[in-house]
Amino acid sequence: MKKFFFLLLLICSNVFAQDIDIDQLNWLPNSNSFWVNSQDNIIVYDVNKLKQGTTILSNTQLKNSGFSGEIEQLVWNNDKTKVLLYTNSKKVWRANTKGDYWFFDLKTGKGRQLGTSLEKSSLMFAKFSSDNENVAYVSKHNIYVENLNSAKITPLTTDGTDKIINGTFDWVYEEELAARDGFRWNPDGKSIAFWRVDASETKFHLMINNTDALYPFTIPVEYPKAGEKPSSVKIGVIDIASLKTNWLNIPGAPDNNYLVRMEWMNNQSVMVVQLNRNQNQASIYKCDAKSGEASLIYQEKSDSWIDVFDISAGEYDVFSCQFVDNGKAFLWSSDADGWMHIYKISIDGKKKELITTENFDAYFKAYNEKTKSVYFIASPTDATQRYLYETNLDSKKTKRVTPKEFEGTNEYRFSTNGEYATHKNSNINRNSNKRLVALSGHKKIFPETADSFTKPNRNYSMEKFKVTTVDGIEIDGIMAKPLNFDPSKKYPVFFYVYGEPMATVANDEPYFYGLITPLIPAGYIGIAMDNRGTPAMKGTKWRKSIYKNIGIINTHDQAMAAKEVLKWNFIDSDKVAIHGWSGGGAMTLNLMFQFPEIYKTGIAIAAVTDQHFYDNIYTERYMGLPSENEANYTKASPVTYAKNLKGNLLYIHGTGDDNVHYKNAEVLINELIKYDKMFNLMIYPNRTHDISEGEGTSKHLFDTFINYIKEKSPPGAK
Numbered sequence: 001m002k003k004f005f006f007l008l009l010l011i012c013s014n015v016f017a018q019d020i021d022i023d024q025l026n027w028l029p030n031s032n033s034f035w036v037n038s039q040d041n042i043i044v045y046d047v048n049k050l051k052q053g054t055t056i057l058s059n060t061q062l063k064n065s066g067f068s069g070e071i072e073q074l075v076w077n078n079d080k081t082k083v084l085l086y087t088n089s090k091k092v093w094r095a096n097t098k099g100d101y102w103f104f105d106l107k108t109g110k111g112r113q114l115g116t117s118l119e120k121s122s123l124m125f126a127k128f129s130s131d132n133e134n135v136a137y138v139s140k141h142n143i144y145v146e147n148l149n150s151a152k153i154t155p156l157t158t159d160g161t162d163k164i165i166n167g168t169f170d171w172v173y174e175e176e177l178a179a180r181d182g183f184r185w186n187p188d189g190k191s192i193a194f195w196r197v198d199a200s201e202t203k204f205h206l207m208i209n210n211t212d213a214l215y216p217f218t219i220p221v222e223y224p225k226a227g228e229k230p231s232s233v234k235i236g237v238i239d240i241a242s243l244k245t246n247w248l249n250i251p252g253a254p255d256n257n258y259l260v261r262m263e264w265m266n267n268q269s270v271m272v273v274q275l276n277r278n279q280n281q282a283s284i285y286k287c288d289a290k291s292g293e294a295s296l297i298y299q300e301k302s303d304s305w306i307d308v309f310d311i312s313a314g315e316y317d318v319f320s321c322q323f324v325d326n327g328k329a330f331l332w333s334s335d336a337d338g339w340m341h342i343y344k345i346s347i348d349g350k351k352k353e354l355i356t357t358e359n360f361d362a363y364f365k366a367y368n369e370k371t372k373s374v375y376f377i378a379s380p381t382d383a384t385q386r387y388l389y390e391t392n393l394d395s396k397k398t399k400r401v402t403p404k405e406f407e408g409t410n411e412y413r414f415s416t417n418g419e420y421a422t423h424k425n426s427n428i429n430r431n432s433n434k435r436l437v438a439l440s441g442h443k444k445i446f447p448e449t450a451d452s453f454t455k456p457n458r459n460y461s462m463e464k465f466k467v468t469t470v471d472g473i474e475i476d477g478i479m480a481k482p483l484n485f486d487p488s489k490k491y492p493v494f495f496y497v498y499g500e501p502m503a504t505v506a507n508d509e510p511y512f513y514g515l516i517t518p519l520i521p522a523g524y525i526g527i528a529m530d531n532r533g534t535p536a537m538k539g540t541k542w543r544k545s546i547y548k549n550i551g552i553i554n555t556h557d558q559a560m561a562a563k564e565v566l567k568w569n570f571i572d573s574d575k576v577a578i579h580g581w582s583g584g585g586a587m588t589l590n591l592m593f594q595f596p597e598i599y600k601t602g603i604a605i606a607a608v609t610d611q612h613f614y615d616n617i618y619t620e621r622y623m624g625l626p627s628e629n630e631a632n633y634t635k636a637s638p639v640t641y642a643k644n645l646k647g648n649l650l651y652i653h654g655t656g657d658d659n660v661h662y663k664n665a666e667v668l669i670n671e672l673i674k675y676d677k678m679f680n681l682m683i684y685p686n687r688t689h690d691i692s693e694g695e696g697t698s699k700h701l702f703d704t705f706i707n708y709i710k711e712k713s714p715p716g717a718k
Contacts, residue, residue, distance in 0.1 A: 022434040065111040077128040101126040125181040129189030138167035165197040176617035198232040226619035227626040237289040249292040279621045297349040304547035312535040335540040361537040368418035383536040384508040408508045428462040456510040460520040469560035480512040480526035489717035492575035493525045499554040500583035506530040523716035531557030550622045551636025555590040577601040589638035596646035601713040605652040609664040610637040642671040648712040649679040654687030
């Protein structure tokens with residue numbers, strides 16, 4: 001560390017910290033330092049010396065090297081004397097994960113582009129070997145290593161195709177297992193462990209493009225639907241010197257299990273987390289990198305499914321285990337006892353110790369090796385909120401870290417050593433506010449000004465509520481009202497729904513759903529509620545009651561909760577609208593078709609209309625295989641009930657949706673036609689699941705949405 005900053009001081013100038021944007025702060029590895037990009041100047045700050053930062057790369061140095069483009073990310077070597085700049089990125093499925101990389105030596109300030117003999121903007125997940133001799137990366141489904149001294153590029157795999165995928169993943173692994181980066185250097189930099197996905201037997205779903213050429217053409221996506229076998233996946237270890245690959249002999253058929261996570265334990269051993277096809281058994285193996293022998297360390301089974309990472313966190317490639325006690329044990333999260341708890345398991349699997357002992361959910365976030373502090377997110381009394389808690393591996397004493405004044409939703413991004421974090425706080429009554437804190441005592445480091453708790457600048461009010469359904473289920477909700485709300489009048493109501501295990505919508509945050517908010521000041525009540533099966537911090541029973549009942553129990557809960565809302569004196573039960581997107585689109589259709597006496601107008605976007613059409617990992621996780629649960633697959637699918645439509649329905653879909661395929665729309669359309677049901681339709685050519693591509697698309701979608709509601713269910717109290 002001292003060597004690194006000494007070098008920086010020799011070659012760089014000082015920059016003051018007053019203009020740091022906390023959202024743009026990026027932590028360096030194994031340190032309390034972070035970097036920011038200021039007009040293409042890369043500046044490093046030590047949290048203990050925030051008065052001034054150090055420019056490690058200037059825009060002049062970048063230009064002199066020939067670098068052009070936007071600095072999108074940095075990748076550091078372990079001793080922080082070298083860095084990779086990521087730029088010119090392109091989208092792969094959800095995110096821009098392929099692009100160009102430039103290497104810079106911070107001792108000399110000189111740099112050059114990597115992979116120049118390979119296709120432009122094709123490099124993925126580049127990272128340094130620990131000896132600083134090489135950089136490895138993926139290009140077009142093969143792994144390469146480039147020597148930093150000679151610039152020699154050596155292919156480590158050569159069989160990569162659109163169907164044989166080395167060092168990264170197919171569509172479904174990325175979408176449902178949050179896996180993108182598919183290789184890991186070992187600690188001494190002499191070998192690489194990597195995933196190899198064989199999608200040869202996985203069928204293509206063909207999307208058709210009618211607009212971009214004289215003749216239509218198809219776009220194939222390898223997409224295993226519910227009931228179809230997974231792609232065959234295995235893990236190999238490449239010796240860099242010999243280029244020989246050893247394959248890990250992990251038990252179980254490679255096309256009937258999932259290798260979800262992998263990390264090096266030491267130079268000789270790799271830890272692999274495996275899920276079975278039904279995702280109700282997790283097995284952790286210690287694998288010998290040379291012999292390939294796999295020894296079972298720990299195994300867990302469930303009556304429903306097992307979460308090996310936080311589904312709702314939106315984080316990719318996060319290893320499921322945190323090594324502690326100098327590698328003699330690891331932390332593992334499980335909700336097998338009724339709450340999401342953190343356990344310490346010895347490296348031989350013989351000893352399992354409960355670390356978070358309280359009867360509330362604890363979601364692991366960070367570990368401080370010096371103090372043995374385990375940090376986790378919890379909310380014992382209000383599932384709409386989030387707070388940081390801490391416990392100690394030795395004492396097991398738990399305390400809330402987030403101070404009392406930060407009521408609401410609290411988000412943290414931790415330094416890699418677990419000593420500092422950025423902190424963002426907000427709730428429905430005040431704007432987000434941000435700071436840099438030392439986790440010990442939650443001491444504020446930056447900015448120097450007092451914390452500002454300002455009211456949101458919005459033209460509607462918000463409040464939280466609870467309703468109890470006829471089944472005795474307590475449902476959390478968020479309500480938005482016009483500022484001139486008059487309780488003696490009756491208002492139309494607009495429900496925003498999702499209702500599946502990937503996300504909650506009734507969150508203690510300052511803004512309501514964006515497509516609905518323009519209607520509220522004109523005289524609408526906005527409502528968002530979380531049913532059973534959503535990832536609210538209410539325990540295992542709440543979250544997993546939806547098992548084999550997705551589309552059934554969540555639909556029932558939403559309808560029963562809506563009935564309670566309609567009892568309020570200020571709600572006009574004759575003017576009830578509903579909207580959801582993706583899983584929320586399916587919920588919208590199910591509610592419109594099954595409860596037409598409640599929901600009079602609906603807008604469903606990119607909906608799964610038949611459970612059989614969605615991918616195998618997601619659908620089978622929550623529904624089981626179709627062969628095991630066929631009756632509920634049919635019962636859960638909106639298309640089953642299309643004949644019951646009575647109200648006003650607008651259906652919207654993009655034909656280029658690689659997630660929820662346009663096939664869902666046409667199957668639903670056919671069923672509505674069959675029963676002579678009138679509806680409105682808006683199709684966006686070649687737009688993906690977000691329906692955001694193309695000039696004018698977002699505005700057109702917004703205008704279509706608002707105009708339809710104004711026509712079919714006009715706002716305004718009576």
